Amino acid sequence: MELDRIIHEPVRLRIMAMLSGVDTADFKFLVSTLGLSKGNLSSHVDKLEAAGYVRVTKSFNGKITNTQYALTAKGRKALEKHWTALDDLRAATKSKQKSEAIAPLPRKSSTELIRCRKRLSRGAS
Amino acid sequence: MELDRIIHEPVRLRIMAMLSGVDTADFKFLVSTLGLSKGNLSSHVDKLEAAGYVRVTKSFNGKITNTQYALTAKGRKALEKHWTALDDLRAATKSKQKSEAIAPLPRKSSTELIRCRKRLSRGAS
């Protein structure tokens, strides 16, 4: 299971998480609760919409515009999958407690040797 | 709790997760098990080292060089914090089940109106 980069990006993950809890949220609310600049929210939300993860509903409340955001079914499912993908990654880690040893290295002043070699090679004009 | 972008990047998260399970791993092993290109692994590992999250140990195994990677204590702690930050984010979501309603919108042919406005404003040369 791969991590979905559209969702994984921290800001978008927070947006998705937020939306997964509230049914609907408007622009101002997301800006203030997530502490984002307007431009930042706007562009992230564009991507989530392009991916089909959120539904954008523009309307007029009286005369002023208002934009509401909500998770689509696809978005909800994708978020769920993302959480489990992260869980899997974390779980896999613990089960690998004793996988590799690879080589009994001679272990001299190895890093110093490397550094020395580098200096030599650079100096060789 | 903020998400640490150094760790959050998918490739690095997988590297960290991998290392958190194995004590030590060498370059070739990480390339093959994580399916990365050499350049990609090299640059990511650079960043993890720069952040003080992994320790890089170069040495000679016979005549050929060998590079081993391991989590530092700092790295291990940071990873642990990252997992709990993700948990927190996910948990916060569920507890917000009924936070916002915001406005009973009139709900006309809203998006169409917007589109119309845009067309008009662009046309106003």
Added chain:
DNA sequence: GCAAACCGGTTTGTGATACAAACCATGGAG
């Protein structure tokens, strides 16, 4: 010996992208 291929990485070029500043359209106050 000498070229060609390989090994273990590192550096470089580039296309994508996160972010905020600047902008745009509208509404209301004075």
Added chain:
DNA sequence: CTCCATGGTTTGTATCACAAACCGGTTTGC
């Protein structure tokens, strides 16, 4: 009319993930 506020969108820039090219050295074929 001018000035500020609201609700966003577009643009510019700085960063960054990634793979291709490279590099020092070693082994292999001839």
